[in-house]
Amino acid sequence: MVLPSLRVDPVTGASDEPFALVALGRCNVGTAQKLTAVLRACVEYAVDVRDGRLGQVMGREGGLVQLRPPGGGREWDCPPESLGEAAPGDVLRARVRRLNAEPRLP
Numbered sequence: 001m002v003l004p005s006l007r008v009d010p011v012t013g014a015s016d017e018p019f020a021l022v023a024l025g026r027c028n029v030g031t032a033q034k035l036t037a038v039l040r041a042c043v044e045y046a047v048d049v050r051d052g053r054l055g056q057v058m059g060r061e062g063g064l065v066q067l068r069p070p071g072g073g074r075e076w077d078c079p080p081e082s083l084g085e086a087a088p089g090d091v092l093r094a095r096v097r098r099l100n101a102e103p104r105l106p
Contacts, residue, residue, distance in 0.1 A: 003027060003035075045070070045091045047084040054090050070094030071101060 005025020012021040027035070047054055048067060055067025055076070064077040071094075086094075 045086040047086050048078045049084040050082050
């Protein structure tokens, strides 16, 4: 994917702030959809901040995000504004549980 307008914002790049902002620039609808798909694929786990449950992101339907418990089970719907970032340790434990649940070759 090519983002031809990608550049460092000159105002923040010249400031004393430790991190400059990146201007994503302009792109067509197709490129924006590809970028959105890539970013959504990166969000594998999230926390439903309403009750603290960790869930694997399964999809989006009707403006809600569908989450499933990491070891499997019944999915639930969560409003996007109620999603929180999953702690790395929780994600690692969920991935290990998922791998351990998979059948092994003889």
